[in-house]
Amino acid sequence: MSVASAAYPVAEQPLDAESVRRDFPILARNINGKPLVYLDSAASSQQPLPVMRAVERYETHSHANVHRGVHTLSQEATDAFEGARDRVRRFVNAASTREIVFVRGTTEAVNLVAQSYVRPSFVPGDEILITALEHHANIVPWQLVCAQSGCTLKVAPIDKKGELLFDEYIELLSPRTRLVAMAHVSNALGTVLPVKRMIAAAHEHGARVLVDGAQAVPHSRVDVRALDADFYAFSSHKLYGPTGIGVLYARAELLESMPPWQGGGDMIRTVTFEASTYNDLPWKFEAGTPHISGAVGLAAAIDYVEALGLDAIAAHEQRLLKLATAELSRIRGVQIIGTAAHKAAVVSFTMSGVHPHDIGTILDTEGIAIRTGHHCAMPVMDFFGVAATARASFGCYSTADDVARLACAVERVREVFA
Amino acid sequence: MDLKDLYRDVILDHNRRPRNFGRLDPSDAQAEGHNPLCGDRLSVFVRLNGDRIEDVHFEGKGCAISTASASLMTEAVKGKSRAAVDEIFERVHTLLTRQDAPPSQDLGKLAALSGVREYPARVKCATLCWHTLNAALQNGATVTTE
Numbered sequence: 001m002s003v004a005s006a007a008y009p010v011a012e013q014p015l016d017a018e019s020v021r022r023d024f025p026i027l028a029r030n031i032n033g034k035p036l037v038y039l040d041s042a043a044s045s046q047q048p049l050p051v052m053r054a055v056e057r058y059e060t061h062s063h064a065n066v067h068r069g070v071h072t073l074s075q076e077a078t079d080a081f082e083g084a085r086d087r088v089r090r091f092v093n094a095a096s097t098r099e100i101v102f103v104r105g106t107t108e109a110v111n112l113v114a115q116s117y118v119r120p121s122f123v124p125g126d127e128i129l130i131t132a133l134e135h136h137a138n139i140v141p142w143q144l145v146c147a148q149s150g151c152t153l154k155v156a157p158i159d160k161k162g163e164l165l166f167d168e169y170i171e172l173l174s175p176r177t178r179l180v181a182m183a184h185v186s187n188a189l190g191t192v193l194p195v196k197r198m199i200a201a202a203h204e205h206g207a208r209v210l211v212d213g214a215q216a217v218p219h220s221r222v223d224v225r226a227l228d229a230d231f232y233a234f235s236s237h238k239l240y241g242p243t244g245i246g247v248l249y250a251r252a253e254l255l256e257s258m259p260p261w262q263g264g265g266d267m268i269r270t271v272t273f274e275a276s277t278y279n280d281l282p283w284k285f286e287a288g289t290p291h292i293s294g295a296v297g298l299a300a301a302i303d304y305v306e307a308l309g310l311d312a313i314a315a316h317e318q319r320l321l322k323l324a325t326a327e328l329s330r331i332r333g334v335q336i337i338g339t340a341a342h343k344a345a346v347v348s349f350t351m352s353g354v355h356p357h358d359i360g361t362i363l364d365t366e367g368i369a370i371r372t373g374h375h376c377a378m379p380v381m382d383f384f385g386v387a388a389t390a391r392a393s394f395g396c397y398s399t400a401d402d403v404a405r406l407a408c409a410v411e412r413v414r415e416v417f418a
Numbered sequence: 419m420d421l422k423d424l425y426r427d428v429i430l431d432h433n434r435r436p437r438n439f440g441r442l443d444p445s446d447a448q449a450e451g452h453n454p455l456c457g458d459r460l461s462v463f464v465r466l467n468g469d470r471i472e473d474v475h476f477e478g479k480g481c482a483i484s485t486a487s488a489s490l491m492t493e494a495v496k497g498k499s500r501a502a503v504d505e506i507f508e509r510v511h512t513l514l515t516r517q518d519a520p521p522s523q524d525l526g527k528l529a530a531l532s533g534v535r536e537y538p539a540r541v542k543c544a545t546l547c548w549h550t551l552n553a554a555l556q557n558g559a560t561v562t563t564e
Contacts, residue, residue, distance in 0.1 A: 355481035374457040387457045
């Protein structure tokens with residue numbers, strides 16, 4: 001199927017994973033003599049041909065620097081880059097491209113908000129509230145800025161299913177809370193947080209809200225205005241796009257009030273040795289030459305998932321999640337970590353008497369790629385009393401056969417460690 | 419790659435029943451090792467008699483390779499002088515990292531770790547205990563495999 005040119009959502013058909021797989025050349029690889037089963041999309045998803053072709057077309061045909069020269073290529077590159085920005089705007093339903101800042105990824109987006117929104121204006125006594133299931137990228141930037149500004153980091157707890165304790169979250173909100181930062185979907189556990197309700201409650205207390213959407217955008221439609229998010233961050237490479245590019249959505253009024261984060265070319269209007277004036281939104285936050293081809297690839301990836309249909313992708317992945325949960329639970333000694341009622345397509349698990357790294361190595365010899373370790377979420381591991389888990393995560397190209405091979409290989413682990 | 423080359427019976431046995439496991443009290447030196455990649459931590463405790471390691475224990479949580487390597491290490495270094503420990507580590511390191519390493523002689527059960535070199539991502543699992551032991555012998559500290 002060709003989905004490269006479909007720029008708008010079409011009536012959604014159930015997802016045909018076999019046909020989707022033909023768009024992802026890497027899935028035809030053999031690893032250690034076995035056909036690859038790629039179950040690490042939550043770490044980084046693979047890229048479909050239309051994304052790689054869009055990047056290639058840009059690089060071979062239209063590359064130059066953006067927002068500079070009057071020559072044709074520079075204009076074409078600028079059109080491609082700014083066209084990608086508008087594609088992102090429509091994808092998350094932002095009101096204006098002024099609210100779409102290109103960054104390196106989710107991590108950089110969070111750091112930008114910490115340094116440019118929090119640092120200049122938060123004072124001792126102010127609080128930043130996060131949850132207990134955050135990725136390090138949504139913890140450490142706040143710790144850094146707390147040390148710089150004297151504000152305090154608070155953590156809303158979770159329960160043994162990996163669900164937020166909503167009442168305790170509400171209890172932690174107060175007039176001192178100036179910012180709430182939470183994952184939309186937990187990368188380590190798959191828990192989908194009730195972000196809309198969380199945002200509404202935070203706003204009642206006058207706090208602004210940042211949502212780390214890295215694990216959400218590949219699996220669901222995200223509408224930043226319906227969520228009423230103040231900041232929403234995500235990465236391209238978990239959305240079937242290239243690495244090195246991501247997005248910070250932020251309300252224009254907030255971006256207007258924030259000083260630039262990094263200084264350099266492109267973000268200025270005038271420069272003298274005495275003072276400089278800054279560019280308009282969103283370029284005020286984009287110092288230096290951006291990752292132009294990355295933005296082009298991200299736009300193509302958005303075209304791709306919208307042509308497949310995010311609802312169809314979600315339904316497909318939910319079937320696999322259910323199947324994988326059932327298959328793995330049947331294996332002796334396997335325990336699923338993270339059993340929230342509302343989960344994205346991530347299964348974190350442990351096996352009694354076997355360390356996740358050994359599971360990962362044995363699965364790799366079977367051609368199966370999973371993530372093992374702490375998933376950049378050490379506090380989550382501490383909460384569940386484990387050093388690490390094995391994590392299988394699914395994408396639009398995952399199949400029931402992948403799940404069967406996973407279950408079979410995990411059985412094999414049991415045999416090796418019998 | 420044959421899994422049996424990595425997970426040899428000796429490795430599986432020492433993983434299941436690690437020797438010299440648990441704190442050593444009293445001890446003359448101890449150190450903590452940390453593998454930030456996987457979050458594994460282990461502690462090594464040493465009791466010295468002059469230049470000799472009179473007793474050595476370890477504790478912590480790790481994968482089969484790291485647990486078995488630590489267990490095998492404690493057996494191998496007990497009663498040895500510091501110089502002898504350095505020499506054994508040198509040979510274990512060669513065994514773990516050099517594809518062309520000659521068949522190991524005199525390494526005894528430690529030779530069971532040779533399969534690890536086919537799995538570069540796992541070499542640090544096997545060396546963590548040795549770096550930690552070295553740190554303990556040099557006055558105790560926290561080491562990481564980074």
